[in-house]
Amino acid sequence: MPKPVTPLLAVDAVILFQQNSIVLIRRKNPPFKGELALPGGFVDIGETVEQACIRETYEETNINVKILNLIGVFSDPKRDPRGHNISIAFLCAPVSENEVPRAKDDAASLEIVSLDNLIDLKLAFDHLDIIKASGIL
DSSP, X not given: OOOOOOOEEEEEEEEEETTTEEEEEEESSSSSTTSEEOSEEEOOTTOOHHHHHHHHHHHHHSOOEEEEEEEEEXXXXXXXXXXXXXXXXXXXXXXXXTOOOOOOTTEEEEEEEEHHHHTTSXXXXXXXXXXXXXXXX
């Protein structure tokens, strides 16, 4: 029997940092190479979406996070030029105030961006829509 073709499952993290900022990465790889994006990535077989969010966030930002709540599910088939990918987005915060952000893995660099400056930025994928849906703006 042929394997069914289904969308890929991903996670994205809106990380509240300090009092009025979030953490964004600059993508190291296509698509949207060099553009700002939320930390995130694909869910591995055998892990929950919550575990994937915590893992992907640490792998890209060096920040251990706790999930505060679910922002939503983003499933527009055109949201990712690589194909149909569904993202489950979470609002997160660092586990400790001593977390030191640092770009790792798929992140070329990392930026702490004030909420006041977010609306004017061009972000990869539908990440500005995700941030707006989080209710922090």
